[in-house]
Amino acid sequence: MTVALIYKKSAWELFSESSDKNVSSFISQDNQQREAFKESHTIQKKTIDCVEKTLTDHNTSIKKIYRSSLSDHDLNNFDLVITVGGDGTFLESTHYVTGNTPIVGVNSDPSRSVGFFCACNTENFADFYSNISEQPKISLSRLSLSINGKSTGPPILNDILFANPNPAATTRYKLNDESYRNSGLLASTAAGSTAWTFQEGVEPLPLGSQEFQFIHRGTRNSQVNVASKLEIHSLTRKGTIFIDGDHCSIPLYIGQKLKITSGIPIIVIGDINKKRAEFLSQYD
Numbered sequence: 001m002t003v004a005l006i007y008k009k010s011a012w013e014l015f016s017e018s019s020d021k022n023v024s025s026f027i028s029q030d031n032q033q034r035e036a037f038k039e040s041h042t043i044q045k046k047t048i049d050c051v052e053k054t055l056t057d058h059n060t061s062i063k064k065i066y067r068s069s070l071s072d073h074d075l076n077n078f079d080l081v082i083t084v085g086g087d088g089t090f091l092e093s094t095h096y097v098t099g100n101t102p103i104v105g106v107n108s109d110p111s112r113s114v115g116f117f118c119a120c121n122t123e124n125f126a127d128f129y130s131n132i133s134e135q136p137k138i139s140l141s142r143l144s145l146s147i148n149g150k151s152t153g154p155p156i157l158n159d160i161l162f163a164n165p166n167p168a169a170t171t172r173y174k175l176n177d178e179s180y181r182n183s184g185l186l187a188s189t190a191a192g193s194t195a196w197t198f199q200e201g202v203e204p205l206p207l208g209s210q211e212f213q214f215i216h217r218g219t220r221n222s223q224v225n226v227a228s229k230l231e232i233h234s235l236t237r238k239g240t241i242f243i244d245g246d247h248c249s250i251p252l253y254i255g256q257k258l259k260i261t262s263g264i265p266i267i268v269i270g271d272i273n274k275k276r277a278e279f280l281s282q283y284d
């Protein structure tokens with residue numbers, strides 16, 4: 001088996017490498033925060049070492065790929081993709097999986113990360129991988145985008161936000177011949193409906209749903225809508241489509257039409273239904 005092992009750098013590594021004087025000053029003066037960063041770094045390194053050792057013990061061929069260099073690799077050429085980090089690392093990795101390669105997430109620091117998509121951690125990864133063929137799998141629906149009829153952007157597992165890049169500015173667009181002026185349109189997949197839209201007070205979709213939900217942000221008494229396709233006509237001079245967080249974005253200019261439809265599903269290994277139930281039980 002050939003495995004792509006995707007990892008991220010810890011905040012401590014990124015801050016230590018930064019040439020920003022404000023960052024240097026911050027970590028040198030705030031002893032408590034500095035120690036927290038160092039502790040998290042140690043935990044993350046331990047997780048990466050654990051995953052590598054387990055894979056090596058099973059004679060697995062490993063290709064380590066730093067998260068920021070994902071675009072240099074074709075993840076569809078691997079038998080399995082393993083991400084070590086949190087949901088951010090997992091989601092960004094899914095943008096490069098467009099075939100049948102399954103993916104599994106390992107939470108590198110459960111005390112600081114929800115890791116909704118992460119099936120395991122340092123404590124149970126060895127047992128999990130030893131029985132990986134018996135682990136539950138689920139096919140999760142994703143979204144695809146096109147602008148003026150031309151396909152664009154990666155497949156989307158979580159959510160997208162169309163908005164003015166300036167958070168204090170108004171987003172203008174048309175939908176079904178009705179004009180809107182608000183803080184943007186937020187659309188979420190079934191898998192992503194326990195994230196941003198959930199925090200906006202929207203009930204999540206069933207995990208197996210092929211539809212997506214959307215809301216008009218900053219609109220008084222806005223109702224949640226469920227759809228299988230959507231076309232937005234931008235009236236914003238230069239808007240932005242934020243995809244699965246802030247690491248991926250695409251400009252959408254005035255007069256352009258954005259179409260959102262169901263896209264290529266992805267196979268995720270792990271009991272995501274159980275993770276979802278545990279998360280939602282906090283709000284019962």
